[in-house]
Amino acid sequence: MSILDELLPISVETVKRNLHGIWNFTNPSVVSHNEILEMNKAYIDPDFKWINFTVEEQTKVIVAPRSNIEMDASNLKEEFPELLYIKESLIKYVFEPNKNTSFGGKAK
Template identity: 75%
Template sequence: MVVNIPNSTTVLDKLLPISVEMAKRNCRGIWNFTNPGVVSYNDILEMYKKHIDPNFSWVNFTLEEQAKVIVAPRSNNEMDASKKA
């Protein structure tokens, strides 16, 4: 079961080359990486169903139902992907 909430994501095939280049340049500090926009868990599962397993199915549940089965609360957010100086 999944909660269908939009969240920011980071696509690793875009992140890893940038991270390697930053390491080569000895960049330091706190860096937050995210792709612009959000994607929901249902969006991801629909892509999985379309490209991997057409018979895959899932059930959504509410935040309240999720809170009853997880140990620590989850954050759901959209991060600002604009570059700040």
């Protein structure tokens, strides 16, 4: 997962530094759907509720199978040590700025 508010300035810096090679342009680490939904509940809408699909139910409604992989962002993190891990970046750039707003839910 990539948080563009954080990564776009880094992309400009990669050009300024004349960096070459293959770069997985993503925040390091992983986050699950349930973790994001829990963050939504904690920061945006405490009344938010959801029901998870089973894998069998999911396969009936999606066109292609899901792949849950972690992209290797170690070279990006090494070059830009200030780059946040995905959960921290979600909180800083998505959930904190929208805390107690109507973003994604009812107004508070």
